[in-house]
Amino acid sequence: MDPGMTTFDAIMFPADDRPPHVVPLMTSPITGALPAPAARSAEPYRCGRAPHPEVYMDYIADQLGSQAWCFHLVEALDGMIQKFATPYIVFYPVVSRDGMPFPVNKCIREIQRDRFDEARAWRGNLLVAKYRDGKDGVKYGAMMDASMADFPIIKNYLSTHLAPS
Secondary structure: OOOOOEEEEEEEEOOOOOOOEEEEEEEEEOOOOOOOHHHHOOHHHOOOEEEOHHHHOOOEOHHHHHHHEEEEEEOOOOOOOOOOOOOEEEEEEOOEOOOOOOOEOHHHHHHHHHHOOHHHOOEOOEEEEEEEOOOOOOOOOEEEOOOHHHHHHHHHHHHHOOOOO
């Protein structure tokens, strides 16, 4: 592994029949590789590291890097008055290598049960990373390890939220 690469544990929700599990999410230092200052201020990059969830995303376009996936913030559950002190970011694939849609995520389909909507289904392998505020107070200023203890919170969120459109 590259000496600049650091890993943080993240929860993977595979699209196939495997159960959710913890995987090491690789990150690399940001060295100006992101195209615009606005991109560098986006939540996943505020910690000064670029996450690489594409490593775990089957059928994703190979040479696009972070342009082949998007992210969705999980800052609170429905009914919560305050946001999480340690919010989550869900990374999901958007550009496949062959232009075909990603397969529906079977795990999340089971979690959503009656709420499942094929048109707004989560597709492909999802990775969920955990963040906290940085020492300087910057929101999403530091990445931290997630664990299966975080699974019930993410499961609750995904049970009531369809994929971003």
